[in-house]
Amino acid sequence: MTILQFLQYFPDEESCEVYIKESREKAGICCKTCKSNTKHYWFSGGKFFECSQCRRRSSLKSGTVMESSKISLHTWMLAFIFMSATKKGFSCLEFQRQVSLSRYDTAFRLMHKIRAMMGKRDSLYILNDMIEFDECFVEVATKKQVKQNLKRGKGSQRQAKVAVAAESTPLENPRTGKKDRACGFYKMEVLGKVDSDHVNKFIKKNIAGDVVLFTDKNTAYVDIVDIVDTHYMVVSDKVSVNETLKWVHKGISNLKRNLLGIHHMITYKYLQNYLNEFVYKLNRRYFGERLFDQLIIAAVHPYVQ
Ligand SMILES: [Zn+2]
Secondary structure, eight states, X not given: OOHHHHHHHOSSHHHHHHHHHHHHHHXXXXXXXXXXXXXXXXXXXXXXXXETTTXXXXXXXXXXXXXXXXXXXXXXXXXXXXXXXXXXXXXXXXXXXXXXXXXXXXXXXXXXXXXXXXXXXXXXXXXXXXXXXXXXXXXXXXXXXXXXXXXXXXXXXXXXXXXXXXXXXXXXXTTTOOEEEEEEEEEEEXXXXXXXXXXXXXXXXXXXXXXXXXXXXXXXXXTGXXXXXXXXXXOSOHHHHHHHTHHHHHHHHHHHHHHHHHOSOOBHHHHHHHHHHHHHHHHTTTOGGXXXXXXXXXHHOGGGO
């Protein structure tokens, strides 16, 4: 959906309510008392659902990412369209300005709830087959920088470690015989430390099956061979490392450009949420205008709670 279409389809709160109600019915409504998806009746006067089995009532937002939020559905939907229709993303400050929210904190909390939701959605997916793995450092703001609202680069720097994995399938051009690699799904996670314990934990959580894992030579990777089928360590020059870890390195450079370009200050605490948003969009890079619908599906899906 484009921003123009959004304005046509969702001009007010009522049109958003109808859409969210229908989306929830399509996704299935989980009753918190019955602890399962049950048939629900809709009461349009009071704008609530009622479980057909136990009669528990729940609001339109209950059981979704919007639960307990006083923000209107229209504002939530505006956040979904801004975050999905812009390729690079949207800063909280920009969102606050565009939808005229009086408090920055409101925009901040709302957008981070959506980013956390994106992470939950992607956590359902496990990487398979051939996978490139590497880690990188991302600059995060220190408490002092946040407090004094210093410009980037001023004061002491802090680097956070991020694990990055990408599915990478070898391809051969049938005409030229030239070998290349096609990339699939990505995973990025803040890594407390780059040692074998932390790396192995990331691999166990995100990678499954008979995989071939490509990494560079790092002492933190020595035990990987115990948990994956095949571990291939590139030990030669920089050119072949860049060739073998092509997609993971592309992902890292795009991530850094994205984070530096949009957000004024990223703290360690919220870094994972920014990674979630970046990876969520990267993994759905071919979805185009359907990304908005995907966000709505994720937002009303019962698993988000
Ligand atoms: Zn029930």
